[in-house]
Amino acid sequence: MASTTPIDTPPAPPAPAEGPQRPRSTSRAGDKIFVGLSRGSGILLLVIMASIAVFLSYRSAIAISENEGNFLTTFDWNPAGNPPVFGIAVLLFGTVVSSIIAMVIAVPIAVGIALFISHYAPRKLAAPIAYVIDLLAAVPSIVYGIWGALVLVPYLEGLNLWLDQFFSWTYVFDKTEIGVPRSLFTVGILLAIMILPIVTSVSREVFLQVPKMNEEAALALGATRWEVIRLSVLPFGRSGIISASMLGLGRALGETMAVATVLSPSFIISLHVLNPGGGTFAQNIAAKFGEADTFGRDALIASGLVLFVLTLLVNGAARLIIARRKEYSGANA
Numbered sequence: 001m002a003s004t005t006p007i008d009t010p011p012a013p014p015a016p017a018e019g020p021q022r023p024r025s026t027s028r029a030g031d032k033i034f035v036g037l038s039r040g041s042g043i044l045l046l047v048i049m050a051s052i053a054v055f056l057s058y059r060s061a062i063a064i065s066e067n068e069g070n071f072l073t074t075f076d077w078n079p080a081g082n083p084p085v086f087g088i089a090v091l092l093f094g095t096v097v098s099s100i101i102a103m104v105i106a107v108p109i110a111v112g113i114a115l116f117i118s119h120y121a122p123r124k125l126a127a128p129i130a131y132v133i134d135l136l137a138a139v140p141s142i143v144y145g146i147w148g149a150l151v152l153v154p155y156l157e158g159l160n161l162w163l164d165q166f167f168s169w170t171y172v173f174d175k176t177e178i179g180v181p182r183s184l185f186t187v188g189i190l191l192a193i194m195i196l197p198i199v200t201s202v203s204r205e206v207f208l209q210v211p212k213m214n215e216e217a218a219l220a221l222g223a224t225r226w227e228v229i230r231l232s233v234l235p236f237g238r239s240g241i242i243s244a245s246m247l248g249l250g251r252a253l254g255e256t257m258a259v260a261t262v263l264s265p266s267f268i269i270s271l272h273v274l275n276p277g278g279g280t281f282a283q284n285i286a287a288k289f290g291e292a293d294t295f296g297r298d299a300l301i302a303s304g305l306v307l308f309v310l311t312l313l314v315n316g317a318a319r320l321i322i323a324r325r326k327e328y329s330g331a332n333a
Helices: 024-065 089-120 123-136 141-170 184-208 212-220 225-236 238-254 257-262 281-288 294-324
Strands: none
Touching: 024 294, 089 123, 089 184, 089 225, 089 238, 089 281, 089 294, 123 184, 141 184, 141 257, 184 238, 184 257, 212 225, 225 238, 238 281, 238 294, 257 281, 281 294
């Protein structure tokens, strides 16, 4: 009878020594607290925005219901009249035109300054320039307004005459009225100076985030400095430039004291931007709120609601532009 021998099995590996483990309950509690605070902050922001919209809509409905004119097309602003007649046509036109002038002037200059600081200037020169640009964003708007009224307005007379002489054929720069240049063009230049630091600072930070590998690869292939910027830096920072421009546009749309100090208000729509006169939402609210009665303040709140909606539309359009150009946002870099 054959005998069987047992097969030796290898010994089992020793169990790892259990060291001190951090309790998982603490990390889970921290995650829950963080998620709750984040979600609560977002909900709180939405509640605040909704509360502002409800308040503006309620007070606006009271004023518009008693308005004898068309709120969107009437040029006059007389809520204290009998019957009350007021409209936002002039205010909407002045706000949009002055903001467009500011953006046309400020954005190219701001992008050029940001490129100079981030890619051209030596480090010893770039740091002081960036510091001075950032300081300009902290200057109060009333200081800009006083400077604009005392310095900018007198010196713009020569520029207005030059534009009228050589570019009057464009109709826009045809000066048909004689007077101090307290016009929408002057307001646009002042707003351009005010939003220049914001657009420059944000654009500079975006340009500094461009991957160095992309720039070095372009240089290794024989590209010039401008070709590197055109093919690598600007496409990467395009969404950042759009975001910076929208931040500047938001300030230009809602700027109050500087515009009220420089502009000579009038309820006349004219495409001749060099003629004195015009008005904006913020300037009209600041000028008339103190002397208005309860109904007049409701009318001003109605104009503020239009500015609120206009700002939301501008920001929404910017988000759509950025969403359509995700390949330039740097997210895939």
